[in-house]
Amino acid sequence: MKIASTIAYLSAALVAFANAQQVRTNTLKSTPPFHPKPVPPRDAPPKAPRLCSTPTGAGPTTSADPPTATLATFGIPLCVLTQPRALPTAPYGTYGITTSGNQVSLKLVTVGPYSTNVGSRIYLLEDDNNYKLYKLLNQEFTFDVDVSQLPCGLNGALYFVQMDKDGGKSKYPTNKAGAAYGTGYCDAQCPHDIKFINGEANVNSWVPSTTDPNAGTGAYGSCCTEMDIWESNTISQAYTSHPCTVTSQTRCSSATQCGDDATGNRFDGVCDKDGCDFNPYRYNNHNFYGPGSSFAVDSIKPLTVVTQFITDDNTANGNLVQIKRYYVQNGVAIDSPNINWSGIDPLNYLTDTVCNEAKTLFGDNNQHKAKGGLTALGNALKNGVVLTISLWTDHAAKSLWLDSTYPTNKSATIPGVGRGTCSITSGVPSEVQSQYPSATVKHSNIRIGDLGTTTGGVKPPTTSAPTTAPTTSTSAPTTTKTTPAPTTSTSAPTTAPTTTKATPAPTTSTSAPTTSKATPAPTTSTAAPTTTASSAGSVGAYGQCGGGSYTGPTTCVAGYTSTTIRNGTRNASPTKWPKIHESIAYVHPMNFFCRNCLNGNFGSHGRAESLHNIWEKR
Template sequence: MHRSIAIASGLLAVASGQLVGTQQTETHPSMTWQQCTAKGSCTTKNGKVVIDANWRWLHAKTGYTNCYTGNEWNSTLCKDNKSCASNCALDGADYKGTYGITASGNSLQLKFVTKGEFSTNIGSRTYMMKDDTTYEMYKLAPNLEFTFDVDLSNLPCGLNGALYFVSMDADGGLKKYSANKAGAKYGTGYCDAQCPRDLKFINGEGNVENWQASSNDANAGVGGHGSCCAEMDIWEANSVSTAYTPHSCSTVEQTRCDGDKCGGTYSADRYAGLCDPDGCDFNSYRMGDTSFYGKGKTVDTSKKFTVVTQFVGTGDSMEIKRFYVQGGKVIPNSESKIDGVPGNSLTTKFCDAQKKVFGDMYTFKDKGGMANMAKALTAGMVLVMSLWDDHYSNMLWLDSSYPTDKDASIPGIARGECDTGSGVPADVESASAGASVTYSNIKYGPLNTTFG
């Protein structure tokens, strides 16, 4: 599911542009990670973190006039997509003060609600950088693994601490799109398998034309274009439920789409686009083991733990395996307890069986399945670390029973123990403003080199 995130409002109204402003210097927080070649043999890499362009203050290229306020565009500065790009500039970020983002050593903490001097910010989406102008590109297949530690002990129902990979351009589209003057330095170029249409700028142009303000999110809307690419959800989770989910696309790289033909969360026909919006997921609770993940359970979410994801083999035969490490103990992923769907990892065979038993749409296979996912992983993908709440379905698809009009006893409907009335963004933002997630100790390398 896409991260539909409520964003800052007020004087620092959230928006994004492709020109660069000069009101705030852009200084990327530093964050280290490790590349391993053998068990116990890892080299520290000095990375940086950048916040997505969609969160940034967008204003007239001269002066302070907002190009976007609340969930509406300035009709003088942004008459159409091209004029908006030439009239508006996005500025640097105060990471801690405005967005609640703090990097220290090998860790990154994202706070949910941050009340700044001029704004209240909700959630964030950040990317790992190789240097100040380039995203780090992780090649994850074949036979490679990605490991990180996470503390989500104070992420309740309705929140999603998501760590995942998308097939963005390494420079944020700077070379490909001449109108894009900001590039990866300012967090441009986002895409995912929902072909998101809430992005303010796509391919260096505004997304103003046919913009419709959200009916339940004072800071967001949907434009006439979307931005599609392959997505590997390593980690979507709160303290109650977690899922890992590959999303294939018929084309791997970032591609702009038009209107409802985009498909995904934002379109009238969810399955109309280039990409698979549902994915093939492994959620332990949904697969019948309700005692595996959560506070006081086998993987105890009241404490920090390690998440290991392995990409074994390639092509349609690729297997995506999961391990956890906590208290010095390696914990294999839970086994499926659903009749007719055996296994504890994601394979083509598992996905075939799961989709059949659950009766779900199988667009994952239609869009190339594991073979196309392996292509994207082999080509290199950008690491995204985010925290969000859900204005479309209250995160019930992750941590409750969903769809809500179906009996929770039907296989595949129960995904977590949260109440079906939970997760309403206004409620979560009020009751859980102090929520946060911390990602740390990222490691990447050949199989069985990053943990033990």
């Protein structure tokens, strides 16, 4: 199976936006294979093998093997020509995208001979011309992930969006590219930085970004329902429901319809941009997820993420009423912690009631309910959604909504404000990109199946009612960890996969990732930087613990020590430096970048360089 790639370039002399979305006639470049793992229904008989198409140069495979998938890219800007735009192909290594068996890796910065690429986004396809549509109701979606190299400010995301199966090719005659070239993207942020929408170039009223030299916004946005399965780094993670009132990919053309932040219309658009999220830290469980063995889920180690979509009648035709999550790490199933705020039902999964109560307690605008809640989301999941994987930095809000105190001018002790331990000065894209160019997220063993079938011998944890009342402060949270029947593997079942072929097709900028996703409107802080302290009065991983005008706690949690970084600020740094690139170099995940890191060359001393000084392992 093969896929095309597209790249385009922006010029100051933009021409009419109605030019068609064409493709070049040269041969598409072969792409790296990727093997997701479909899971057969419970008690299903084995399927007879059949031939399926394969990448260029590969032999035929049967359905007894993992279906082969390949990657392609869709670029950001567009060629300014008097002829209809042609979408050229490109090598995938240029975009930091690599595969190995059933694993796909996305690297933050890739330096090429003519350009530097930052971030990427990929989609899964069913065949050469169509995206794979996942129907998630009464199913569980499972994958393995390694986020150990993602510090504050980065977001390694895996999510579903209601894109057209063919990328809009049949709907819009001027779209000659289609899914093979990664066209038709949309999400609940109604992004304006998509360069082709509905088969037309989005150049009308184009305004370059003030923070990203390779991005900008056009007059149109591209909206659709979105389900964020996993937005994450080593500090925080969340899953989020984003319903919309539109039922398919829709081009918005006004600030009101698009819900533009810049004009104060965030809550007027067709989609719920904030969404209803389940972030364990935000729900006052500060010891559940993070770097190190002191957390119930250790973000430095690979883990398996299981998300279940429960309907009111336990069928794929019912209404979505619950979204549940549990994890598998070291062969042990770990349940999500119960919500630990008074005023919200102490459950460990999302329901419309939980969403409504959280919006009230947190003081957030309840657009989730206004846009139809889980029922509206469920309708999209019933009809089919496209799997998307991305790695990006946030030019709008620096990912503070994911891993820090947000809004930044409020106390982290206020319910809903604290989302993680990262400093409110963290997440600046230029700093993240320069300090962590080799940051990489790895996804593998992607599978979907009936409830309880995707984790092999590891049984789902049994959820029980909480035995203690939730709190209204950041007191010691409670987590739930259940040990299932012993197992020797956390990999996917070895049963024969279904005959459906699957193929990720990435879209990426030649320099910067696409529009910020799931980002609430940023709030300017006038207060001194602060960090969230742990329940015992100690500063958590990578949080600020001294320097400047800081007046908060100065004691670090176990495994971390106070370390001076840039501008005299002191942060809680790991006592043991994380090892990277299997070399002898140990680099602070917040404050250092590797010298010659891209080539894996650290010299004879394993040297790492900070903004102001050199640290060497002795």
